[in-house]
Amino acid sequence: YAANAMLATKISFMNEIANIAEQVGADVEMVRKGIGSDPRIGWHFIYPGAGYGGSCFPKDVQALAKTAQQYGVQPRLLDAVEAVNDAQKGHLFELLVRHYGSEAALRGKTVALWGLAFKPNTDDMREAPSRVLIAELLSRGARVKAYDPVAGHEAQRIYSGDSRIAFEAGPTDALDGADALVIVTEWKEFRSPDFDAIKAKLKSGIIFDGRNIFDPALPRKAGLTYLSIGRP
Numbered sequence: 001y002a003a004n005a006m007l008a009t010k011i012s013f014m015n016e017i018a019n020i021a022e023q024v025g026a027d028v029e030m031v032r033k034g035i036g037s038d039p040r041i042g043w044h045f046i047y048p049g050a051g052y053g054g055s056c057f058p059k060d061v062q063a064l065a066k067t068a069q070q071y072g073v074q075p076r077l078l079d080a081v082e083a084v085n086d087a088q089k090g091h092l093f094e095l096l097v098r099h100y101g102s103e104a105a106l107r108g109k110t111v112a113l114w115g116l117a118f119k120p121n122t123d124d125m126r127e128a129p130s131r132v133l134i135a136e137l138l139s140r141g142a143r144v145k146a147y148d149p150v151a152g153h154e155a156q157r158i159y160s161g162d163s164r165i166a167f168e169a170g171p172t173d174a175l176d177g178a179d180a181l182v183i184v185t186e187w188k189e190f191r192s193p194d195f196d197a198i199k200a201k202l203k204s205g206i207i208f209d210g211r212n213i214f215d216p217a218l219p220r221k222a223g224l225t226y227l228s229i230g231r232p
Contacts, residue, residue, distance in 0.1 A: 004060040010045040011052050012084035018048035018230025028230030048229045050210035051088035053118030053127035089129045092210045093136040107141030112178035115185025116148035116155045123151040130184045138164050147174040175201035186211035195222035
């Protein structure tokens with residue numbers, strides 16, 4: 001429990017630093033490279049993003065906090081780690097609202113999602129940030145077109161019968177008729193796309209990168225509007 005709580009703490013710390021960087025105009029990638037080069041910190045689990053999910057980190061942080069409470073210890077740091085992560089899962093939606101100007105402006109929009117699993121190489125959608133984003137979008141009157149190379153069947157089970165969300169056979173299929181693209185899971189196949197093709201497919205040419213998988217210069221060179229986590 002302590003090991004997973006420590007890793008979860010590193011993730012929440014970097015997400016909080018990314019949120020600060022967004023407000024002050026800094027680049028969290030430069031911060032990440034700076035602190036990662038310190039051997040006392042290292043490179044593991046210091047990538048900002050849309051929050052952690054799955055079956056281990058959320059459960060283990062909560063279990064350790066519950067154990068502490070049962071023995072009269074207030075787990076202040078563990079509570080903060082969980083609170084930061086819960087808030088971070090809503091950050092992608094906040095970026096969309098910030099760009100479009102209001103929640104109401106999302107009504108009638110179609111948003112493409114690349115990635116649904118909480119991390120690559122799994123179909124696990126438990127506590128996945130994608131589920132928070134989907135819920136926020138659908139409740140504001142937006143439609144969702146989603147693609148995940150592995151978790152598609154699990155997503156279809158979860159959202160069975162909901163006509164507001166469509167699950168596509170490939171990443172480019174999800175772009176057809178979409179106003180914006182959101183990167184939610186950092187699958188390897190998403191890392192080197194044809195940005196000109198994305199620009200041609202999207203109605204508004206906007207990418208929201210929830211995992212910072214692109215060099216910002218590349219989509220912008222193709223004429224795309226590119227917004228990511230903790231970067232100018």
